[in-house]
Amino acid sequence: MAHVGVPRGTARKRRSVALLATGVLTIPVLAGCTSDSEGPAPVAVPQDIAPASRDRVDEGSTLTWAIDAVPATLNAFQADADSATARITGALLPTLFPMDARGEPRLNPNYLESAEVIEQEPKQVVLYKLDQQAVWSDGREIGAPDFVAQWRALSGKDSAFWTARNAGYERIEKIERGKDDLQVRVTFAKPYADWRSLFSPLYPKEVTGSPGTFNDGARTTLKNTAGPFRLRSVSKAKGTVVLDRNPRWWGDEAKLESLVFRAVRTEDRTEALTKGTVDVADIDPSAANSIAQAARYRGGNGQPPAHGPGADTTPASALRSWALAHGSDEEAAETAQAAREKSREAVAVYAAEQKELRGFAVRKSLEPAYTQLALNGESGPLSDDRVRRAIARTLDRQELADTVLKPLGLPAKPPGSHLALAGQPAYKDGSGALGDRDTKEAQALLADAGWTVGGAIRKTEDTKAGSEAEKKAATEKKAAEEKAAEEKATDKKEAEEKDGKAAEKDGKASREEGSYVVGDDKPGERPAGDAEVTAQDKRPGGAAGAYAPAGTAAPAPASVKGRLGKGGKPLSLRFVLPSGPGSQSLRAVGEKIVAMLDSIGISTQVTKVDDESYFKDHIASGAYDLALYSWPATAYPATDGRPIFAKPEPATDGSLLVEQNYTRVGSDHIDQLFDRAVSELDANASRDLLKQADARIWAAAGSIPLYQRPQLVAVDKKLANIGAFGFAAPRYEDIGFTGREAAGSPANRKK
Numbered sequence: 220m221a222h223v224g225v226p227r228g229t230a231r232k233r234r235s236v237a238l239l240a241t242g243v244l245t246i247p248v249l250a251g252c253t254s255d256s257e258g259p260a261p262v263a264v265p266q267d268i269a270p271a272s273r274d275r276v277d278e279g280s281t282l283t284w285a286i287d288a289v290p291a292t293l294n295a296f297q298a299d300a301d302s303a304t305a306r307i308t309g310a311l312l313p314t315l316f317p318m319d320a321r322g323e324p325r326l327n328p329n330y331l332e333s334a335e336v337i338e339q340e341p342k343q344v345v346l347y348k349l350d351q352q353a354v355w356s357d358g359r360e361i362g363a364p365d366f367v368a369q370w371r372a373l374s375g376k377d378s379a380f381w382t383a384r385n386a387g388y389e390r391i392e393k394i395e396r397g398k399d400d401l402q403v404r405v406t407f408a409k410p411y412a413d414w415r416s417l418f419s420p421l422y423p424k425e426v427t428g429s430p431g432t433f434n435d436g437a438r439t440t441l442k443n444t445a446g447p448f449r450l451r452s453v454s455k456a457k458g459t460v461v462l463d464r465n466p467r468w469w470g471d472e473a474k475l476e477s478l479v480f481r482a483v484r485t486e487d488r489t490e491a492l493t494k495g496t497v498d499v500a501d502i503d504p505s506a507a508n509s510i511a512q513a514a515r516y517r518g519g520n521g522q523p524p525a526h527g528p529g530a531d532t533t534p535a536s537a538l539r540s541w542a543l544a545h546g547s548d549e550e551a552a553e554t555a556q557a558a559r560e561k562s563r564e565a566v567a568v569y570a571a572e573q574k575e576l577r578g579f580a581v582r583k584s585l586e587p588a589y590t591q592l593a594l595n596g597e598s599g600p601l602s603d604d605r606v607r608r609a610i611a612r613t614l615d616r617q618e619l620a621d622t623v624l625k626p627l628g629l630p631a632k633p634p635g636s637h638l639a640l641a642g643q644p645a646y647k648d649g650s651g652a653l654g655d656r657d658t659k660e661a662q663a664l665l666a667d668a669g670w671t672v673g674g675a676i677r678k679t680e681d682t683k684a685g686s687e688a689e690k691k692a693a694t695e696k697k698a699a700e701e702k703a704a705e706e707k708a709t710d711k712k713e714a715e716e717k718d719g720k721a722a723e724k725d726g727k728a729s730r731e732e733g734s735y736v737v738g739d740d741k742p743g744e745r746p747a748g749d750a751e752v753t754a755q756d757k758r759p760g761g762a763a764g765a766y767a768p769a770g771t772a773a774p775a776p777a778s779v780k781g782r783l784g785k786g787g788k789p790l791s792l793r794f795v796l797p798s799g800p801g802s803q804s805l806r807a808v809g810e811k812i813v814a815m816l817d818s819i820g821i822s823t824q825v826t827k828v829d830d831e832s833y834f835k836d837h838i839a840s841g842a843y844d845l846a847l848y849s850w851p852a853t854a855y856p857a858t859d860g861r862p863i864f865a866k867p868e869p870a871t872d873g874s875l876l877v878e879q880n881y882t883r884v885g886s887d888h889i890d891q892l893f894d895r896a897v898s899e900l901d902a903n904a905s906r907d908l909l910k911q912a913d914a915r916i917w918a919a920a921g922s923i924p925l926y927q928r929p930q931l932v933a934v935d936k937k938l939a940n941i942g943a944f945g946f947a948a949p950r951y952e953d954i955g956f957t958g959r960e961a962a963g964s965p966a967n968r969k970k
Contacts, residue, residue: 263320263321263322263585263640263641263642263643263945263946264584264585264629264630264642264945265320265584265945266320266584266942266943266944266945266946266947267582267583267584267932267942267943267945268582268939268940268941268942268943268944269580269582269934269938269939269940269941269942270939270940271939271940271957273471273474273953275939275957276474276939276940276953276954276955276956276957277474277955277956277957277958278474278476278955279474279475279476280474280475280476280955280956281475281476281477281478281479282475282477282478282479282498282499282938282941282954282955282956283479283480283481283496283497283498283499284306284478284479284480284481284497284498284499284500285480285481285482285483285488285491285497285499285500285501286302286303286306286307286460286480286481286482286483287301287302287303287482287484287485288301288303288458288482289303289453289454289455289458289459289460289480289482290303290304290307290460291438292304292437292438292439293307293308293437293438293439293440293441293450293453294422294426294433294437294438295308295384295420296372296373296382296383296384296385297381297382297383297434297438298381298383300383300384303460303480306480307460307462307480308420308441309420309446309948309949309951310446310447310448310462310478310949310951311441311444311445311446311448311449311450311462312420312421312422312441312444312445312446313327313329313330313353313361313418313419313420313421313445313446314327314330314419314420314421314948315327315330315331315334315347315415315418315419315421316334316415316416316419316854317419317947317948318853318854318946318947318948319946319947320945320946320947321642321643321644321946322587322639322640322642322643322644322852322853322854322946323643323644323854324415324416324854324855328350329350329353329469329470330349330350330353330361330421330445331347331348331349331350332348332349332350332351333346333347333348334346334347334348334415336414336900339410339900342392342406342407342408343406343407343410343411343414343900344404344405344406344407345404345405345407345414346397346402346403346404346405347366347402347403347404347405348397348401348402349361349362349401349402349403350401350469351401352469353445353469354445354467354469355423355443355444355445355467356443356444356445356449356465356467357442357443358467359423359443360400360401361421361445362396362400362401362403363394363395363396363397363400363402363403364400364424365421365422365423365424365427366394366403366405366418366421367394367424368422368424368427368428369388369418369421369422369424369427370388370391370394370405371427372427372428372430372433373385373388373427374388374389374391375388375389376389377430379430379434380430380433380434381430381433381434386416386858386859386862387411387413387414387416387417387858388417390407390408390409390410390411391405391406391407391408392406392407392408393405393406394406405417409898410898410899410900411897411898412857412896412897412898412899412900412902412905413855413857413858413897415854415855416853416854416855416858421445422437423443423444423445425442425443426441426443439453440453444465445465446465446468446951447464447465447468447470447471447472447473447951447952448462448463448464448465448473448478448951449462449463449464449465450462451463451477458481458482458483459479459480459481459482460479460480461477461478461479461480462477462478462479462480463476463477464476464477468952470952471952471953472952473951473952473954474952474953474954474955475951475954475955478951478954481496481497483496483497483500485501485502485503485800485801486800486801488500488501488502488506488933489502489505489506489509489576492506492510492575492576492579492933493572493575493576494575495575498934498935498938499932499933499934499935499938499941499942500932500933501930501931501932502581502931502932502933503800503801503803503804503931504626504627504803504804504929504931505803506931506933507581507583507627507931507933509576510576510579510580510581510933511581512573513572513573513574513576513577514577543555578935578936578937579933579934579935579936580933580934580936580942581931581932581933581934582931582932582933582934582942582943583627583628583629583929583930583931583932583943584629584930584943584944584945585624585629585630585640585927585928585929585930585945586851586927586928586929586930586943586945587640587851587852587945587946588849588850588851588852588927588928589634589640589849589850589852589924589925589926589927589928590623590805590808590847590848590849590924590925590926590927590928591637591847591848591849591850591922591923591924591925592614592812592845592846592847592922592923592925593838593843593845593846593847593848593881593882593921593922594607594610594611594844594845594882594884594920594921594922594923595841595843595844595845595846595881595882595883596882596883596884596919596921597841597867597875597883599792599844600670600790600792600844601792601844603668604919604920605664605665605667605668606664606665606668606670606790607884607919607920607921608653608654608661608664608918608920609660609661609662609664609665609668609819610661610816610821610845610920610923611653611920611923612653612654612655612656612657612658612660612661612664613656613658613661613815613816613818613819613821614656614812614815614923614925615656615815616633616656616923616924616925616926617631617633618811619633619808619811619812619925619926620632620633620925620926622804622807622808622811623804623807623808623926623929624926624927624929627929627931629929631926632927633650633924633925633926634924634925634926634927635647635648635649635650635924636648636649636913636924637649637850637860637864637913637916637917637922637924638856638860638909638912638913638916639852639856640852640927641927642946643852643854643946645856645906645909647910647913649910649913649914649917650917651917652913652914652915652917652918653917653918653920658818658819661819662819665783665790665819668785669785669786670783670784670785670790671783671784671785672781672782672783672820673784674783674784674785674786674787674788675782675783675784675785675787675788675789675790676784676787781820782820782822783819783820783821789822790820790821790822791821791822791823791824792816792821792822792823792824792844792845793823793824793826793842793843793844793845794809794812794813794823794824794825794826794843794844794845794846795826795827795828795833795837795838795842795843795845795846796809796825796826796827796828796846796847797827797828797829797830797833798827798828798829798830799829799830801830802830805847806827808847808925809825809847812845813825823845834848838881839881841875841877841881841883847925848881849928850863852946856896856909857893857896857897857905857908857909858897860893860909860912861890861893861894861897862878862879862880863878863879863880864880864885864889864893864912864916864921864922865877865878865879865880865885865889865890865893866880866885866886866887866889866890867880867883867885880921882921882922883921884919884920884921884922885919885921886915886919888915889912889915889916889919892908892909892911892912892915893908893909893912895908896908896909896912930943930944930945931943935956937956937957937958938954938955938956938957939953939954939955939956939957940953940954940955941954
């Protein structure tokens, strides 16, 4: 899915604008909140990267890593930056505090000797001491001028800089040189708890020093870098970004000689693996299953293969085919021989593909991101928090998590926080603020909001809607029917008396009149008792086509029976889902949600749309009631969480400024808690404030976390220190091959 930017006016205090809507999409970042005093956080699923010490990793070689597309920009602070931008710049530029395996920021000793708050009063001051060996690829030392240029570009004071990520920079009052350029003293006008999030990635002053170089100079090239690799080329025609070792890198030398990022669509990655055009690729469950099947593939030795072409061949069918191919009927023999040759070729091709896939392993973990059900509270039924809470309490989140994660052998614990994930120190389950699944309570909430069974039926009341003429006609018709019934009863009685059975027949006639069914045009002729009364007769509204007395409610159409409604209008919600090949899991979850809502009488209108338009034309624009998309986690929830859950503000044109809050659900109290948390320099106090904010986000029921996303990565079995990283940032300098040849790699590679 394409990344969609946001209006500059709404992005001034934002760190990220990326979105994850399907298995291959990307959205903004979040992290967690809780008090450390309330018990240990759940353990995160460990990363799966085939770790190896550097002395076991070979020198040289080229690794090819699949990405969704060549990034539109290499400037991570622009609106069209995406996951490929982050992955590539991670190997090229300084990250001062990368995340570790627990989702915490850790000082990077390649760039910093130290960084700490040295003053809190009267103002917060942070002192950075840079590593003395840290230099840009042109030989200039990394220093205070680079910090100053980046602050001025991202402070928001100069609109000539086209920025989309600048939260925190607007709080800086000044940046000064310390004893030398290797000491950077940053003074904040307002306290900033997430100061470690700043200056990562750090760009050279040549990029951030002017609007022209910032806006355009770093989109397709980076002439000056300071990572284990440097940029060699970017080719949109070839779909590649090529990196080489940085000869001026002062840290551990990169094991790889070059690193190639190649654009490969999700649906094409299995083919790319079999052809050897990539060594590493994020994959979907279908591709992971193909690799698992390849490991079980056995063919040859006269035995049919375990799967694929020829797997259904039995000894009897093989003998029959051989007999036809060698029989006396020349025409039949020729046809059989051609079929056998075609089958042999298909088996050979499939076997070769399976052999290549057997050279790959699926590294799996949980991605640092959760998928949520978003409920658009801007208008309609979902503007009522009782309806939103009812939907939330109807969902079986455990069943939804099991649907996605259990088949992959991954833990399926539904997330308990909007602001952190299991394993992060800040994590605390706050879902109790909403309550557990309880369909009876959900129905009670809906009833309290006026949505009831039968509420979708428009009732006709003759005293209000009927004309006086209609009322008179109905009265006259009823009197005529009563008179006719009396005359018929009299005639019967006289006839029975003539037969000498007056007493017995009088009793029977009385019982027959008592069994009158609305709509039966011959009262008294239906036998008494329930034995012969049909289900049609028993159902509410009587028999089909029945005539009822004036003022009786019309029978409900089948489409609204059991449905919730209010004032003659059914409770029906627009559920938008992506239709792309990477979205199978979302659609499976969506189907289960539809069934859960249907069980309590809520109707859904499911619309499947192209991935390209899913976010821009539906999520961002608010053209949905229900939708599924994901938010990644970071170590900075006070900064990154606020724009996602901020209360929308009315714009001058009457529209809403929603920042990244695409559910349009928020409150002043939640905003205030975020504001206090981001200014609180005591980590525990800040987390307690975020925990309170998370509880109110749960109670508002605009966003319902369902499951942590699976992370599946196909990796050449000979590669080490790469795969499903989980929270942690890759150490690019440690990645490499442990064998002299890579499975499926082109022969012209240097190994």
